[in-house]
Amino acid sequence: MDQFNFSPSQPPPSNTIGAAAWLRKHLFSNVNNSIITVVLFVFLLSSLWSIFQWGFWNADWVGSTRADCSREAACWVFIQVRFEQFMFGFYPEEESWRPTLFFASLVVFVLWLFIEKIPYKKYALVFVLVPYPLLATALLYGGVASLPVVDTHAWGGLLVTLIIALIGMLVSLPLGIMLALGRRSQMPIVRSLSTVYIEFWRGVPLITVLFMASVMLPLFFTGDFDVDKLLRALIGVVLFNSAYMAEAIRGGLQSISKGQYEAGEALGLSYWRLHRLIILPQALKICIPSIVNTFIALLKDTSLVLIIGMFDVLGIATAANSDPEWLGFSTESFIFAALIFWIMCFGMSRYSLRLENKLNTGHR
């Protein structure tokens, strides 16, 4: 009884494996594709080459004055000279360790909260939510523990961008949860008030909200209630952003099946315990991508404070461009500002994608 032996499998045809086959399949599958590939390739190569020449090869990298910008291409000396302003605005130079410390602590907390392997996340979260904003305010504004007061007019650059984005986020998240729950509430007045609030702020451009905050807000308070400019912008941003946050969270709430509510009620849980223990943990998990999107939109929107006369990263860039000593370098400063925003926004969107895949445990 001979055992039947399969003959060994043949290698795949040589024209279906390897780089040549990949190229043929993905780039030159037919005439149209070949033309597109060649045209795009030439276009990409030439533009990348000129960007490389302009931004790196022929650029001025070292120096400290206008005279060092002698070459035809980009002059990054301009950015070096202005770097402190891009980061801290007009914060006094001898006090610049305070915003630096703030940035450093921010980096530490962000890494702590977002890298999975580091333990004790709960404590970090509680610390970030409660004492940290107060400590950071004390550190940056001063007036305590012999730190000299630095008025918010002097704040600027990345510092202001991050402060507006982070505080806008921290305050509008709980507000947004409340509004989303309100909009889905059984109580007619609560529901209609939440709906009106959400639809109102979502219906108007942020710039009119900032105008309202900067022009109208002082009218609504008595006496010499001179609200700080930064605080006014923050109020506008929070009012505006909480409506978007509410809609993002409502999307998550809507995707929770009714059975979850019914099961919770059958267990005798009260409204708040039902939401705290059963509904919100699931809903927030589902809407993490849209919350992150809201945050990205908020971060980009912080640049609008430029219009009401504050100096965020973009504001510093435009102010730098109008410096008579450094005319003609606006491309460099805009590219630098764009790079700052781009890195933060792109990083967040990638992180949210990763998180989405990780948390996708089959709830749909």
Place this chain on the structure above:
Amino acid sequence: MSGSNSVSKNTAKEQAAKTLAKSEVNTSWYRWIYNPGVRAVLFQTLLVITISVILYSLVSNALQNLQIRGIATGFGFMDQTAGFGIGMSLIEYDSTDTYGRTFVVGLLNTALIGVLGIIFATILGFIIGVARLSNNWLLSRVASLYVEIFRNIPLLLQILFWYTVVLQALPSARNSLSLFDALFLNIRGFYLPGFNFNDGAVGILIAIIVCLIAGIFWHHKAHKHQEETGECLPTWRYSLSLLIAVPLLVYFALGQPVSLDYPVLKGFNFQGGVNVNPELFALLIALSIYTASFIAEIVRSGINAVDHGQTEAAGALGLTKGTTLKLIIIPQALRVIIPPLTSQYLNLVKNSSLAMAIGYPDLVSVFAGTTLNQTGQAIEIISMTMGVYLALSLLTSLLMNIYNSKKALIER
């Protein structure tokens, strides 16, 4: 044994009954607080009272403050002379007109940038979105590079970049970049030919309208014919040739009543034609490019949302690639695409308010900017400006709800 057992059972029952009665007795006087209906009424009453108190204090403070600062109230300012010029206006306007007219000028300019932006962003967005799905690796990579770059940079930065860097680098009027001696691009903006309408131009318009109606009628009839007999009549070919041939015939029959008005360099500037000024041009480019990156994502996810089985089924039925796209894929993809697409359109219109940063005279810049500065009537002006955008967005969401209820998938 059994006796003691029954006794203990009895006592347990009695005790249970006792505790039940006890708890009932204990809670009876404040039991109503556990009634959800009562709680709802209480909570909402409290809410209404709190909000009314806050609103009342805000309004009374505002009135008091207005009196102290001597700011007039009411909409009387709308009839006062504005006294400032506006760089660009679709209707006749000069500085002797009223503030009311500045409102209209701003509104029209916002409408202009909104309509143009929506057209260009849609075209660009659909191209990029389809390119991302291309089986050409390089093309889809370039398209996703576009999306990732432009949607992660603030729009305001992009507007300022186009306006202060790119457009300022353009040559002067004498050295403008030109295409066919008809399109000119220079530091003063973009010049393109306009139309001169003479007597008889109305005839052409009428011819176009008649042909459009005839085309729609023909489509309708061909569709009916196909339903009845299964025979497919050529529709696009007929109606397109009709739409081109008849107006052309009328054009020559009426003695060429419409002529092109080319921009011509006279002295330091161009005369004639249509001028797209740099502000509008920069705003349009930035808005279209930015919004297109979002539209591309919407289009991509919409097309991806159509199950591949649908394409296969269409192939099994013997439909060609084009027909599959037209009859199977696009209708189903549009159901997914249109709701987020409208919200992008709304975003575009709201984002056009960033025009203020470069001095394009839109509603926010003219009315909430200059007019507000001159009159100081913040409350009225900000409310009117917000009201315009709010009305637009509410109208859109109303239309969207109607559309959704019509197009919603009827599930089995």
